[in-house]
Amino acid sequence: MTSAMQLTNVLKTLADPTRRAVFERIIREGEIAATGLVQGSKVSQPAVSQHLRALRDAGLVAERREGRHIHYRVAPKGLSPLIDWLGHYETFWAERFANLERLLKESE
């Protein structure tokens, strides 16, 4: 898989509001089981499950099985394609986001 394809995957995955809400909830909770995500979600359990699969396939979340429960947590490196892409073109929007490139390089 090329890096462009990885970036496409990350962007597509985060572009859906419902799925992004799931992702943000996982971020806030730190670690949360699928059941917890279904509760308080507007959509059905299968819908949540499908979103979790998409997030996992995009490398944005990782899972940990504990008995019947599967706990999801964020995989920060999944955002690398996005951060790297922004950093690669940083010089072009430097007026607003000065020093972003330098900082991204430092954090490698």
Place this chain on the structure above:
Amino acid sequence: MTSAMQLTNVLKTLADPTRRAVFERIIREGEIAATGLVQGSKVSQPAVSQHLRALRDAGLVAERREGRHIHYRVAPKGLSPLIDWLGHYETFWAERFANLERLLKESE
């Protein structure tokens, strides 16, 4: 339009590889007419035109008419929803992207 909707728009717009290629080409060229973008593109002139419209609607590019030609250039602020979103959750992927939030705030 809420900020979440703006973010969704930016993500959706950049998620398509063909459209993102158009955007990246505009970045590299600085300013370029639609004709130039059609040349060297895999898709037809109307397809390019539709992508340009999507990019403009998302606030990612601006245009300048000059006679029959319309020159497109990047609108760096169009990326703000994306950068802001990343910055908002920075603490959660701090291990990789330390200080991003602080820097983004400074650049306001």
Place this chain on the structure above:
DNA sequence: CAATCGTATAAGTGATTGCTTATATATTCG
């Protein structure tokens, strides 16, 4: 004005998407 060039819009189409309900696959408990 008429022809031409640059760009946008219209209309149609196959593919993809996100959801649903129904069902299947674990895993635990009694």
Place this chain on the structure above:
DNA sequence: CGAATATATAAGCAATCACTTATACGATTG
């Protein structure tokens, strides 16, 4: 084992998407 719980998959469907060809609009040129 059998019932219950947690999660995933299957199948189907309406909506959206990215593209095409055909056509329209706008500006320049002769």
